[in-house]
Each structure stands twice: as structure tokens, then as C-alpha cells.
Amino acid sequence: MLARFGLGAIALAIATTFAIPGAVAKYPEKTITFIIPYKPGGGFDTYVRALAPILEKRLGVTVVPKNMPGAGGRKGATYLYKSKPDGYRISIMNLPGKAIAAIQGKKGVGYDIRKFTWLGQIASDSYVIAVAGKSKIKSIADLKKLGRTIKTAGTGKGATSYVVSQIAGNILGLKLKLVTGYKGSSGMSIAVIRGDTDIGFFAYRSYSKFAKSGDLRAIAALDEKGAIKLGKPGLSKLRIHRLVAAPPGLPADIKKTLEDALFASINDAGFKKWAKKARRPLAALKGKESEKLIDELVAFYTGHKDKFK
């Protein structure tokens, strides 16, 4: 009897081990890691940490935010790209920053942005060009009148602010020189206020706080209205996008589960209430729309590729 039971147990164990994944195993059944390719405390970090508990409720498993900084966000992206597409590792991604390699046609960066499995977009924000509150410069025309190279602050060559400033400079006919190495948007704000550089490109939300205190002043808005005012409607395509990706080749059923849970979480009443109170913009998109957006944007950025050497 005992022997038979033992045999049965072994048979069962073998059966479970060799069961076809996906057919028997239900997704999700263990902890999901939500990678943040930046240090704790920044904008990307906050979005993920606010979203994780809500996503957790929808999926029924623990969602752990994990910071993986390095190489201006490239390390985390490469890590995700090389991960197994089993739905247990996802990451927040920024565009246009992560598109640099695609724009430059560079190999050896570790990932191809178009091959990720895109799960959706959390938020998107427009840009402004700002000067220090005390600066005499009032408009793009004033900048051009200076008749010299304009310095702008950036975090690094590979960051979203770099792509935005190169393309905007190209469209507006400004000769820009990028001073890099500042830490995050707060480091860039201080650089402009202190006078290290003439201007800075800021996402509207991070700018608005400094506008209220008078430390920074926008000389041009790059949203749709502002871009039309400048006579260059194409500028409004330069936005910061906060998207969520999974490794390439994620099975369709897992993708659907994750995508739906993410979309529902971003539209969750509690999350929306938080975003409103903390003044964080939201712009939920599903996976397919995100893919379309990325294709469009990469094509747009690549049109300016001679500015990225």
C-alpha cells in the first residue's frame, strides 16, 4: 500500500515536472519584479511605487519594484531584454531616451527598442524650454539674437532630455551645446538657475514647480499649442513617454493578462486620485497603441539622426 502510494507520488511528481508550461500552469503564480532602471526617489521610481500595490491587487501576486540604475538607464533595459519572457519581469521605460541606439543605428547597446513586448503607457508629458527666472532672455528670437552657441543642461547622452534638445535645436535652427552629467531633472533645474547653462529642456510637470517659485521661466512651450505658435508643429512630438515593457517574445496570453491589469490599474480610481493630488500627469495606453506610437516616434526621431553622432 505504502509502496503503491510512493509510486503514485513519484508519477504525479513526474507528471507535474513535465507538464507543458502555459497549458497547465496558470499565470501569474509567483512574484513579479517591476524594474526601475534608475535610482530610488526619481519620477520613474515614484510612478512604479505608486502603481505596484494596485497592480498587485489586480494580478493577485506580489509586485516588487526593483531599482537597477546604471549607464543612464541602459543597464536595466538590457537586463530586461535578456530576461526570460515569462511575464515575471517587467520594466518602466522612457521614450525618447531608450530610442537613442535605434536613432544612431548603433549596435552593441544590448537591446533593440522595437523588439520589446510593449504592455502600455502610464504617462506622457510635454516639454518647455526654460531659462533662469532672472535671465533677460524672453523668447527663442532673443536666443538667436545672442549670435552664439547656446548651452543647455542635460543628464547624459542617452537621456530623454538629450534627444529632445538635439531634435528641438535642429527644428528651431538653434546651435546648442549640451552640458551633461547633471543628476536628474532636479540637477538640471539647479544648473539653469545657477547659470551653468543658458537654457534647459524640462518636462512640463517638473518645470511647473519652479515656475511657481519664479526660479525658472519658460520661453517656449513644446505642446501642441506652443509648437503651432512657434510655427513648427512637429515640435509637439517631443514628449516624455513613460511606458511599460516586457522581454521580447512574451506569449500572447501572458501579455494580455499583464496588459489588461496594467491598463485597469492606471485607470483605477485610487491611482487617479493619487496622480491628481501629487500633480502627476497620466496618459494610459494599451500595448498595441504603445507599439504604434513607438514605431511612429522612432521614425520621427530617426529623421534627425545626423544630429546624433
Next chain:
Amino acid sequence: MFDSLLLALDNLLTINSLGFLVMGTCIGLVFGAIPGLGGTTAIALLIPLTFGMKEFEAITLMGGVMAATSTGGSVSAILLNTPGTAPNAATTFDGYPLAQQGKAGLALGAAATASALGGLIGVFTLVAVIPIAKEIVLLFAPAEFFLLAVFGLCAIAVSTGGRLLQGLITACVGLIAGFVGYDGVSGEVRYDFGIDFLWDGVKLVPALIGLFAIAEMINLSVKGGTVAENPEIVKIQKVFDGVKAVFKNYPTMLRGSAIGTFIGAVPGVGGTVAAFLSYSTQVQMAKDPETYGKGNILGVIAPESANNAKDGGSLIPTLAFGIPGSAETAVFLGVLILHGLDPGPTILFEHEDVIFTLVLTLTISCVLATLIVLALARSLALLTMIDVHVLVPTVTIVALVGAYALQTEIGDVYVALVFGIVGYLMIRFDYPRVTFTIALVLGEITERSFHQTMLISDDNWSIFITRNISIILLVLIAAALALPSFRLWAQRRKERREGPV
């Protein structure tokens, strides 16, 4: 302002808030003492716990953690030669030799007292400079960061312990290690040997865990015995002597606190640099630089007062512009955002009570942390009498788990192991580790700020002499380099006058 202070007191003086404050302080002490797990890790781990709390309760919990971590970190730095957090690294230089001499109680007492006083000075300075907070933050640009870093690097000259060549060699290796990974200015990845893990560079915490903790454990297991060479002295050492030493040497403590507050106020520099600058200044100004690194109590007081003062200092940019001055404040501001606040340059007008609650929490917590360490110091000092057969495996495991827990990356454990072997070889062949560490800590900021300065000035070197602060720093650098030679000259002259003895 007075209204807010009362409101903050009202927030704080509830059973819940005080309970969270004490809890935060204890968590901070433990997380600080375990190598690898610093304040940022503790705060990040506690975030989900705060979702159900009122915002000022979350603030007292986080504030308690922030103020206590570097006090906790000094304990392991002194007893085990393992900086609990990166800002405690400079404490090991003199703290551990004291423990080896059996004077762990003295060092712990001094470190804890310096921590509390440093912390208080930092917080009071913060409140005093609120009206000119913006000006202070804007005073320092990349040109000044560079000169400040060079000033710190000058300490290498006096920290070689008489082994100039070996000291310079390890300093160069330290600089190279500091340059591994992503260059924030050019956007290129360097010296990565094709390993993705190294894109984030050689992280300071696992490197320090290896260089100090693992290396020391290897050394101890080869040597055998206990940390304290003469266990008899451990028993009679009085913790209170350490407390007295701080008051007796108040200029060192005040200077350390001032440096800590000031460096804390500069965004993007951080507590580790603050502690190192304080230590280097102390060594460079000392009449007996050769006694440092061998157990000079001033070498404990200087960095410990600085790394606690930086907590208050790092809130200066937060008040001025709503931006963090340290890694801990960055995560703390993240907590505020998660609680629906929107910290920005107007934070002081919009959330004055939040700031004052934090200020009061930091004040109470840094004193509380010190009292706890002082109360436990005598028992803690007995750790130096534990036989290596028990000590080595325990500390090695805790240190490696700490390295892993930092970012849950196995690569950090390898870094700790590699640096452990390198560190042991350095002990074995008598190459100074202090110079290596100074270079490793300051390498990145030296390079980055120089590169930025050249971009800002269009490669014009005059930027270093056209600004007031730069000139002051240049004079300090010249003085730091000239002082040892001058002293030597003066000493020889005196000897000549007095004639041969």
C-alpha cells in the same frame, strides 16, 4: 513659522508618532550597522508600510531612520572594520585600530557623541539658514565641486603612512576603479570588460565591504585570536571617556559638523564625500599626521560629526528648491509624493508643518540613537573579544548578504569578494587602503565636475580663478600641499638652532 512649529509638535506628540519615531530610530540603527543595508534601503523597504499611515506618521518613521543610520554604521566600522554605511568608511581608519588596541568603548562613545552633536548642529544650522538657503545652494557650481574634490584628494599625500610609493600606487588603482562604468558626461561605458553588471560602475558599498570587512576577516582567520590584541584592556575601557573626548576636542567636532552641513547642502555630493573631506581636513591640519590611521580618537570624531550633520544640511536644498541633497532625502521626497504631496521650491510655504515635523524628528532621533548606542556600547565592545572561529563566519555571511541585499544583485557579492582578496593582499604586503578608498570615493565626482566645468567654460581654464569660492579653494589646496613641507622645514630649523641632542 511659530504656528507651524506648534502644529509640528502637535503632530509629533501623539502615541502613534512617537512610537513610529522610536521604531524608525531602532530600524535605522540596525540597518545602519549591517553593512550594505543603508538608510535608502531601509526607507525604500518601509514605503509600503506607510501607505496606511497619516503623512506625518510616515515622516516620523522615515526621519527616525534617516537620523539613526550613520550612528548605527559607526558601530560596525569601529568594531569590525566594516563601514555599516558608505559615509562611515572614514571612521574605520582610526576607529578599528582603537578597537584592536582594546579601546572599542572609547571609540564607540566618541563616535556616538560626535554623531549626536553633529546631527544637532546640522539641524540647527538648517533652521538658521532658511532665509538664505537658496544662495547657499547656488554658491557651488561644477568648478567648485572639482576643486573641493581635489582638496579631498590632497589628503592622499598625508595618508600614506610613510609609504609614499605604495600609497600613490593604490590611489591610482582607486581612481581607475572609480572610473569603471558609465561616464555621465560623454555617455560612454568604459572598462566594463564586456560585463553588463559593470555598467553601473564599481559600487562603493560592496567595494568597501570587500576592502574592509572581508579583507579583515581573511586577515583575522590567518592570524587567529580576537580583534582586540589585549582583551584585558577592553573590560576596563570606559565609554564615558569617549564622550568626554568629544567635548574636550570640540574644535574638531565643530569643524566636522560645519563641513558635513555644508557638503550636505550641495546637491549631488553626498555624505560619503562629507565624511572623507572632514577626515582629510583633520589629518591635514593635525600637528601629528603620522598618528592618524593608527588609532587617533580625533580621526573618529571628525568623520562621525560630519556624516550626521549632513542630514540637516541635505535638507537645505530641499527647503530652497524642493530637491534632495542626499540619497536618503531623495527617497524621503519620494515618500512625500506617494502620500500625495508635491514637494517643490514652494515646499516651505505649502507644507511648513511637514518640514518642521521632520526637523523635530531628526533632532529627537539623533539624540535617541546616540543614547541607545552609549547604553549598549560596553556590551558591544565585548564583540572584539569574541574568538575568530565564531566571529569570522558570522561577519562574512552578514557582510555578503548585505552586499547582495543592497540591490539584490549577485554581481555585488562578487565585487565584495574580489575586493576582499585585494584588500587582504594590501594588508599582507603593506599597501595603504586609506589612499585607495579616498581615490575611489572622490574619483567619479572629480572627473565629472572637471568635464562639466570645461563644457561650461568652453575649455577656458580661467573659470577656476574668476570666482571667489574657487580662489578660496585653490588657496586651501596650495596650503594643504605646502603645509607638510613647511612643517618639516620648521622642525629642521628648530633642531638646528637647538643643536644636536
